[in-house]
Amino acid sequence: RQQAQDKVKQLTEILNHYNYEYHVLDNPSVPDAVYDQKMQELRKLEEAFPDLVTAESPTQRVGGEPLDAFQKVQHKIPMLSLGNAFNEQDLRDFARRASQGTDEPVQFVCELKIDGLAVSLTYENGKLVRGATRGDGTTGEDITSNLRTIRSIPLSIKETETIEVRGEAFMPHQSFLALNKEKEANEEEPFANPRNAAAGSLRQLDPKIAAKRNLDIFLYGVGAWKNSKLTTHSERLERLKELGLKTNPEWKKCDTIDEVLEYVSYWTKERPNLNYEIDGIVIKVNNLKQQEELGFTAKSPRWAIAYKFPAEEAVTK
Numbered sequence: 626r627q628q629a630q631d632k633v634k635q636l637t638e639i640l641n642h643y644n645y646e647y648h649v650l651d652n653p654s655v656p657d658a659v660y661d662q663k664m665q666e667l668r669k670l671e672e673a674f675p676d677l678v679t680a681e682s683p684t685q686r687v688g689g690e691p692l693d694a695f696q697k698v699q700h701k702i703p704m705l706s707l708g709n710a711f712n713e714q715d716l717r718d719f720a721r722r723a724s725q726g727t728d729e730p731v732q733f734v735c736e737l738k739i740d741g742l743a744v745s746l747t748y749e750n751g752k753l754v755r756g757a758t759r760g761d762g763t764t765g766e767d768i769t770s771n772l773r774t775i776r777s778i779p780l781s782i783k784e785t786e787t788i789e790v791r792g793e794a795f796m797p798h799q800s801f802l803a804l805n806k807e808k809e810a811n812e813e814e815p816f817a818n819p820r821n822a823a824a825g826s827l828r829q830l831d832p833k834i835a836a837k838r839n840l841d842i843f844l845y846g847v848g849a850w851k852n853s854k855l856t857t858h859s860e861r862l863e864r865l866k867e868l869g870l871k872t873n874p875e876w877k878k879c880d881t882i883d884e885v886l887e888y889v890s891y892w893t894k895e896r897p898n899l900n901y902e903i904d905g906i907v908i909k910v911n912n913l914k915q916q917e918e919l920g921f922t923a924k925s926p927r928w929a930i931a932y933k934f935p936a937e938e939a940v941t942k
């Protein structure tokens with residue numbers, strides 16, 4: 626039995642690593658058949674020794690029975706919405722206000738604004754214990770069983786401190802097109818856009834359905850993170866990546882508003898070449914102390930803004 630326990634641990638570690646290479650790095654080191662063969666081996670061992678199965682096992686991604694309803698979750702730190710900017714002047718105004726609200730020079734971080742569903746993940750003792758929707762920012766829905774099916778979300782990380790991270794769950798273009806083709810083949814109503822498809826998939830009560838939707842995620846922020854010594858948003862992004870969490874690689878530090886505007890115009894052109902939808906660019910003050918100094922208006926931070934791309938003209942059928 627000790628041998629079985631060692632083998633289960635070894636298989637779990639290697640399968641989690643293969644999964645990370647494939648779904649987070651998009652760079653597998655082994656063929657799918659090797660991954661599959663090791664998964665079968667682990668399933669057989671867990672069948673023979675059921676008490677060796679843990680919630681963190683790669684065999685436990687797709688939960689059992691469908692839920693009757695989603696539980697409510699109170700976010701300890703509210704998941705805020707961002708104010709919007711629609712043009713260069715709005716961005717220049719935002720940058721001026723941010724610089725006036727603090728005495729040190731302000732550095733910005735620009736990130737792509739993924740058009741999906743904002744979610745929160747909580748890890749305790751390195752284990753994924755909860756996944757929730759943003760909801761109204763204070764109260765969300767517990768969709769842990771559905772988020773566990775997203776292969777790029779690790780079921781365990783090497784961080785013993787409790788950490789609550791935030792990001793955007795989304796459906797990549799290819800998955801969206803395939804899903805709608807399937808819907809049309811079954812004479813079902815197709816989804817209007819990838820955002821609705823992702824939201825619809827995560828609101829399924831049956832995790833087996835969510836598991837088939839090929840959802841993905843980019844994590845971009847932190848809610849509760851005790852004892853964190855980090856001083857900038859960019860350090861947090863780097864730490865999330867070190868933990869094996871999937872972050873969007875296109876973020877960029879900008880020292881001036883002109884660099885921000887350059888980033889915005891670059892991605893306005895490049896946007897069609899991405900394999901996921903973005904609806905804008907998020908610009909944040911990088912330094913966390915300056916974020917605190919700037920604080921919030923009634924409903925959104927003064928230290929961040931969302932530049933929204935002009936709405937595209939409706940695509941004629």
Ligand SMILES: Cc1ccc(Cn2cc(C(N)=O)ccc2=O)c(C)c1
Nearest residue numbers: 643644647653654655656657660661
């Ligand atoms: C049969 C089978 C098994 C696995 C996969 C995809 N995949 C591959 C790996 C891998 N190569 O490291 C890791 C995780 C994973 O999900 C497919 C498409 C088909």
